[in-house]
Amino acid sequence: MENMIITGVNGLLGQKVLEEAASNFSVLGIDIHDYPFNTKLKFQYERLDLTDRRLVKDTVLKFYPQYIVNAAAFTNVDECENQKELCWKVNVEAVENLIYVARKIGTKIIHISTDYIFDGSAGPYVETDVSAPLGFYGKSKLASENVLLASDVEYAILRTMVLYGAGINVRPNFVTWLIQALKNKQQVTIVTDQFGNPTLADDLAAAVLQSIKLNKWDIFHVSGSEVIDRYNFALKIAEVFGLESELIKATTSAQLNQQALRPLKSGFIVEKAESELGIHLSNAEEGLKKFKRQYKKYR
Numbered sequence: 001m002e003n004m005i006i007t008g009v010n011g012l013l014g015q016k017v018l019e020e021a022a023s024n025f026s027v028l029g030i031d032i033h034d035y036p037f038n039t040k041l042k043f044q045y046e047r048l049d050l051t052d053r054r055l056v057k058d059t060v061l062k063f064y065p066q067y068i069v070n071a072a073a074f075t076n077v078d079e080c081e082n083q084k085e086l087c088w089k090v091n092v093e094a095v096e097n098l099i100y101v102a103r104k105i106g107t108k109i110i111h112i113s114t115d116y117i118f119d120g121s122a123g124p125y126v127e128t129d130v131s132a133p134l135g136f137y138g139k140s141k142l143a144s145e146n147v148l149l150a151s152d153v154e155y156a157i158l159r160t161m162v163l164y165g166a167g168i169n170v171r172p173n174f175v176t177w178l179i180q181a182l183k184n185k186q187q188v189t190i191v192t193d194q195f196g197n198p199t200l201a202d203d204l205a206a207a208v209l210q211s212i213k214l215n216k217w218d219i220f221h222v223s224g225s226e227v228i229d230r231y232n233f234a235l236k237i238a239e240v241f242g243l244e245s246e247l248i249k250a251t252t253s254a255q256l257n258q259q260a261l262r263p264l265k266s267g268f269i270v271e272k273a274e275s276e277l278g279i280h281l282s283n284a285e286e287g288l289k290k291f292k293r294q295y296k297k298y299r
């Protein structure tokens with residue numbers, strides 16, 4: 001069996017990659033917490049701060065993985081504006097640390113990036129479109145891509161967006177937050193002018209495993225297949241989950257005044273990922289229906 005390290009294994013994507021990989025790889029899961037959130041699957045777990053190069057080196061050399069799936073990140077977009085130093089350490093320096101040791105032993109890195117590397121003036125984007133991040137999170141993720149590009153390790157970069165799904169102890173995402181709010185009969189205001197492709201985390205995890213299986217070391221846009229604005233996505237969530245859509249009110253980004261600027265007209269064209277990785281990426285409704293079947297299990 002080949003060895004795989006999954007960083008951020010307690011996060012949403014990390015848990016999904018673990019579910020896909022646990023039976024076919026010998027897995028070492030890494031995260032910042034003292035214990036693994038998933039205690040059902042067979043894998044080793046180590047608490048490790050990826051910003052500590054010496055510890056990263058020791059751990060990776062000891063486990064000697066063929067692959068590192070880097071699902072760890074500082075993912076709070078607004079907090080990245082307040083905590084720039086920490087955001088850079090986790091999103092960029094940690095990747096440098098992984099490269100530093102991966103190149104010594106020929107480990108391939110599968111890294112996850114984001115549509116926030118684009119400015120959202122002309123989406124949906126293909127992989128070769130010019131990046132121009134608006135906020136610090138996007139800047140840090142673009143820099144994480146660039147350190148891989150400049151390195152001599154083999155890597156795949158899977159860019160994704162509006163990730164949702166269910167996991168153990170994972171923090172709320174747009175879909176789980178909205179379901180909870182509507183169940184509590186809470187009125188919510190959702191922007192009509194932010195466009196993107198909502199992505200079921202399970203679809204992204206399948207793409208990670210396919211890039212390994214098919215030896216595809218390249219940049220891919222891996223998201224849901226449908227570009228939709230947040231307000232209409234919210235209405236779809238209400239419809240699929242049988243919740244009150246009257247509680248959803250429309251607003252604009254200017255009115256909402258979020259701390260970090262968001263790419264407005266974003267979105268991905270996913271043909272390259274679908275054809276080269278041999279995967280099917282769900283549209284908004286399909287993804288939500290799949291999600292509904294697993295949602296109950298995690299509540």
Ligand SMILES: NC(=O)c1ccc[n+]([C@@H]2O[C@H](COP(=O)([O-])OP(=O)(O)OC[C@H]3O[C@@H](n4cnc5c(N)ncnc54)[C@H](OP(=O)(O)O)[C@@H]3O)[C@@H](O)[C@H]2O)c1
Nearest residue numbers: 008011012013032049050072073075112114160161162163
């Ligand atoms: N979520 C989205 O909508 C979205 C969109 C586009 C791209 N992405 C990218 O997709 C990837 C996975 O996202 P996700 O939503 O699954 O993330 P997540 O749920 O926030 O998981 C990330 C995990 O990494 C851990 N971590 C943070 N700092 C660490 C450190 N120094 N050392 C070790 N572990 C550390 C986090 O711990 P704490 O929770 O304690 O911080 C968390 O368990 C990330 O690269 C993200 O940038 C996400």
